[in-house]
Amino acid sequence: MKINIITLGCSKNTADSEHLAGHLRKAGFDIFFDRERNDCDVIIVNTCGFIGDAKQESVNVLLEQIDVKERGRKERKIIAVGCLVERYRDELKAELPEIDAFYGVHQWDEIVRTLKAEFHDRLEAERMQSTPRHYAYLKISEGCNRSCSYCAIPLIRGKHKSRPIEDIVAEARQMVAGGVKELIVIAQDTTYYGLDLYGERRLGELLNRLANESGAEWIRLHYTYPSSFPDDAIDAIARHSNICKYIDIPLQHISSRLLNSMQRGVDRKETLALLEKFREKITDVAIRTTLIVGYPGETEADFEELKEFVCNARFNRMGVFAYSPEEGTPAYKLGDPVSDEEKQRRIDELMEIQEQISLQINEQKVGKTFKTIIDRREGDYFVGRTEQDSPEVDDEVLILPHSSIRIGDFVDATITQALEHDLFAIVTDKK
Numbered sequence: 001m002k003i004n005i006i007t008l009g010c011s012k013n014t015a016d017s018e019h020l021a022g023h024l025r026k027a028g029f030d031i032f033f034d035r036e037r038n039d040c041d042v043i044i045v046n047t048c049g050f051i052g053d054a055k056q057e058s059v060n061v062l063l064e065q066i067d068v069k070e071r072g073r074k075e076r077k078i079i080a081v082g083c084l085v086e087r088y089r090d091e092l093k094a095e096l097p098e099i100d101a102f103y104g105v106h107q108w109d110e111i112v113r114t115l116k117a118e119f120h121d122r123l124e125a126e127r128m129q130s131t132p133r134h135y136a137y138l139k140i141s142e143g144c145n146r147s148c149s150y151c152a153i154p155l156i157r158g159k160h161k162s163r164p165i166e167d168i169v170a171e172a173r174q175m176v177a178g179g180v181k182e183l184i185v186i187a188q189d190t191t192y193y194g195l196d197l198y199g200e201r202r203l204g205e206l207l208n209r210l211a212n213e214s215g216a217e218w219i220r221l222h223y224t225y226p227s228s229f230p231d232d233a234i235d236a237i238a239r240h241s242n243i244c245k246y247i248d249i250p251l252q253h254i255s256s257r258l259l260n261s262m263q264r265g266v267d268r269k270e271t272l273a274l275l276e277k278f279r280e281k282i283t284d285v286a287i288r289t290t291l292i293v294g295y296p297g298e299t300e301a302d303f304e305e306l307k308e309f310v311c312n313a314r315f316n317r318m319g320v321f322a323y324s325p326e327e328g329t330p331a332y333k334l335g336d337p338v339s340d341e342e343k344q345r346r347i348d349e350l351m352e353i354q355e356q357i358s359l360q361i362n363e364q365k366v367g368k369t370f371k372t373i374i375d376r377r378e379g380d381y382f383v384g385r386t387e388q389d390s391p392e393v394d395d396e397v398l399i400l401p402h403s404s405i406r407i408g409d410f411v412d413a414t415i416t417q418a419l420e421h422d423l424f425a426i427v428t429d430k431k
Helices: 011-026 052-070 083-095 108-114 153-157 165-177 203-213 231-239 256-261 268-281 300-313 330-334 340-363
Strands: 002-007 030-033 042-047 077-082 101-103 135-139 182-186 218-221 243-248 286-293 317-322 369-378 381-386 396-399 410-418 422-430
Touching (some): 011 108, 011 135, 042 052, 165 203, 203 231, 268 286, 396 410
Parallel strands (some): 135 182, 182 218
16 A cells, blocks of 8 residues: 655654654555655645644645545545644534545544554654655654744644653664754754653753764754743753754744733843843854734834844844734734735835845855755755755755765855855865
8 A cells, every 4th residue: 555645834744744654664555755646545634734824735735635536546545634633623524525534633543543554652653754864853842831822833732742851862863873964853842841741941951962872963953932941952052063053943023012912921121132142152153033923913113123123133044924813822812903915014024124134144154164964956056054054944055066965965065155045155075
């Protein structure tokens, strides 16, 4: 039996799909990820239910698979799983009766057993990688204990549940033994790690263990949270040469009034102090953030404050999202008073500022040499990333072909030209 797994949404979904695939592969199935050929017996769509656009994309993909089934492969089974199902199972069953089965985010064992495979005592026991061989996502916990007013993740994923350090380190070692060179540490909130399991935050200890014991050449930290950011995690990033000097920290806004309404647990002063601490303690740290515009009650004055903040903070990387009202969240009762057109205007203005900052930061790299990992070959170039860039979301380095370059290698790349989101380089020496 051939099974195609289509994964939508974030890297946490990617990790879930990979563990599911591992169980199914061990049972003897032929497993594919995002296979284009129409020859699979089962299609599993791992959906996203985070915001409006992501939900619509998930529905569209399910409709596409139903259409393919009805046009010629009526014996094919379609299974919808994941976040969208967790939130809207009854509605999906009513609207899409052609789907053969629906499973939420805590039913991985049922999916495996439905396909007559063996499920081990935990999802992480098996894994089949869908990312390029040289990097992988390392999921350290499930769920979220935060109460951000706009976010439906706790409704979908439940309470925060940390994995034991020993299990995480063992999985990291196994991935590195299989060829992974870069581990990307992920969770709904990585800075909360350990509080539920050990009674205290243990992200710093986990990072130290991964740096010392995993064998990974790069370890990258994602999805941190600004409230109660653990100092020992900052120290670990600063201390270890194989932990990337990179922090992904969604700040969402800078107005204290809006941060309070968002229930973020920090204000403007604390946010600025944390950014200053990062830059004081971690040499050449790259900071990536995301912001929300159009949140209910965001005035023009609030937006001007946010623009000034972006100008002064000079983030290395930044994304901006339009507020999306989500049923069941505290902010839902506030309505959605900012028009879509106004939200888009605010996004465009912020990104225009950030593009100028990105260009200025990139231009300072011209003539300098950076350790760069090669992700793929595309057209006339090899495409790689520096320590300051995470896969799929950040800048890329375009390198002309060189006899010493292979995908998955680290090379020393000297920057020759800079654009807002791309760097051009030549290889000076293979590491």
